[in-house]
Amino acid sequence: MPENPSTYQTHAYDVIIIGASIAGCMSALELANKGWRVAVLEKRQSLQAYKKICTHIIHPYAVNKLKEFGVLETLLNESAQMTAMNIHHQDLSVLFPFKGKLDAANIERSDLDPALRATLLNHKNITLFMGFRIQSFIKSGKRVSGIRASTLDNELMSFRAPLVIGADGRNSEVTKLANGTIKKTDNERIALFSYFSTGTKLTQSHVWSLRQGQEYIGLFPNRQRILISWYLPRHEYESKQETHEQSFKRLINFIAKQGINVGDQLESIIVVKDSSPQSVRLRLNALALVGDTKLTADPLTGIGCTWAMQSAKLLSVCLGKPPSSKQHPFIRSISIQTRLNLYSASHILLFKFTSAFMTFVSMHGKWVFNKPVYRFLAWCTGKRKPNQ
Numbered sequence: 001m002p003e004n005p006s007t008y009q010t011h012a013y014d015v016i017i018i019g020a021s022i023a024g025c026m027s028a029l030e031l032a033n034k035g036w037r038v039a040v041l042e043k044r045q046s047l048q049a050y051k052k053i054c055t056h057i058i059h060p061y062a063v064n065k066l067k068e069f070g071v072l073e074t075l076l077n078e079s080a081q082m083t084a085m086n087i088h089h090q091d092l093s094v095l096f097p098f099k100g101k102l103d104a105a106n107i108e109r110s111d112l113d114p115a116l117r118a119t120l121l122n123h124k125n126i127t128l129f130m131g132f133r134i135q136s137f138i139k140s141g142k143r144v145s146g147i148r149a150s151t152l153d154n155e156l157m158s159f160r161a162p163l164v165i166g167a168d169g170r171n172s173e174v175t176k177l178a179n180g181t182i183k184k185t186d187n188e189r190i191a192l193f194s195y196f197s198t199g200t201k202l203t204q205s206h207v208w209s210l211r212q213g214q215e216y217i218g219l220f221p222n223r224q225r226i227l228i229s230w231y232l233p234r235h236e237y238e239s240k241q242e243t244h245e246q247s248f249k250r251l252i253n254f255i256a257k258q259g260i261n262v263g264d265q266l267e268s269i270i271v272v273k274d275s276s277p278q279s280v281r282l283r284l285n286a287l288a289l290v291g292d293t294k295l296t297a298d299p300l301t302g303i304g305c306t307w308a309m310q311s312a313k314l315l316s317v318c319l320g321k322p323p324s325s326k327q328h329p330f331i332r333s334i335s336i337q338t339r340l341n342l343y344s345a346s347h348i349l350l351f352k353f354t355s356a357f358m359t360f361v362s363m364h365g366k367w368v369f370n371k372p373v374y375r376f377l378a379w380c381t382g383k384r385k386p387n388q
């Protein structure tokens with residue numbers, strides 16, 4: 001945080017980004033590399049803050065992005081580990097990435113979020129404001145021209161820019177302040193997860209789909225420990241007789257029967273009661289959304305962090321070079337809005353349809369988790385027998 005924040009009050013930026021997690025940091029880096037002068041505001045004060053409700057498989061696109069921004073090496077020296085996913089149904093196994101190449105990674109958010117934030121601090125075009133929470137928009141008619149934010153000490157500050165980006169996640173303040181419309185599809189599922197010490201040394205990650213995709217058990221190893229996640233229908237969770245600890249003992253016995261031994265439980269079990277996919281529509285100009293703020297995917301797909309990075313990239317491609325200060329403000333706002341319309345249309349094509357398809361599959365598992373379809377998928381991805 002700047003020593004004297006009030007000196008920044010009159011600073012003009014090309015773009016203000018709300019939220020310094022995956023989508024916010026990636027948008028900042030992509031745009032700053034194109035010459036945009038970026039202000040990033042994050043409500044949490046500590047640079048070490050991270051999202052706790054998240055497991056941690058990262059797809060190959062995201063792994064390559066982390067490499068491009070010079071973060072991957074540091075993460076691999078901490079807890080991160082390259083991996084591939086084996087998605088099992090009965091005796092068949094679908095591999096992702098194809099042929100089981102170790103191109104995905106298990107990266108804990110406690111390492112990932114601080115590492116991304118650290119890259120912002122070193123960029124000459126980015127100013128990071130920790131401990132700043134958005135309070136309201138500054139508007140000219142339907143166009144956003146800045147924001148007001150408050151510090152934890154309730155000091156109010158204003159920031160001005162011709163473009164604002166909301167990257168503040170699923171329960172977005174930006175969306176609420178902009179009166180955005182949220183469309184949610186209830187996946188009627190509960191997620192539970194916890195960390196365990198390593199027993200069997202593993203590189204591969206495993207997901208077991210049970211009862212034709214009504215229940216999933218996931219196992220994601222990194223260099224230091226193993227994350228076990230469990231997805232089950234909400235009505236089964238609500239009528240569950242055993243404690244969470246007893247349930248996890250049962251899961252570990254199931255995993256042992258697959259030939260994998262897991263060590264002791266290291267952390268208490270986290271319960272996520274609502275992880276339903278949702279998407280947001282806005283009517284304010286000069287305001288863009290990225291990552292979970294715009295579209296939250298079903299967590300079963302493990303795609304959220306990757307999409308956060310891909311939407312940041314897509315936005316920066318659509319926006320191109322920063323607006324010229326010599327342009328008349330009216331012409332500048334039309335030019336920015338045209339580029340944002342292109343972003344919205346491309347986002348629908350690239351993510352919304354895929355997300356709707358994934359949500360359908362995750363809620364109607366029997367269409368995928370049946371012998372003929374799964375045998376075909378297993379054959380396509382290069383392996384039929386489970387791999388440890």
Ligand SMILES: Cc1cc2nc3c(=O)[nH]c(=O)nc-3n(C[C@H](O)[C@H](O)[C@H](O)COP(=O)(O)OP(=O)(O)OC[C@H]3O[C@@H](n4cnc5c(N)ncnc54)[C@H](O)[C@@H]3O)c2cc1C
Nearest residue numbers: 019021022023043054055056057168169173291292304305
């Ligand atoms: C149970 C579960 C498991 C998951 N597992 C995976 C997985 O294995 N792999 C995967 O890729 N994805 C997974 N996801 C999805 C992933 O967590 C999200 O897609 C990802 O975190 C989205 O990143 P984001 O930057 O858009 O939002 P977030 O990570 O939510 O970041 C939002 C940021 O904005 C800040 N903020 C919030 N409000 C304000 C405000 N008012 N002012 C300023 N700052 C603010 C927050 O502090 C935070 O830093 C999972 C999700 C769940 C629920």
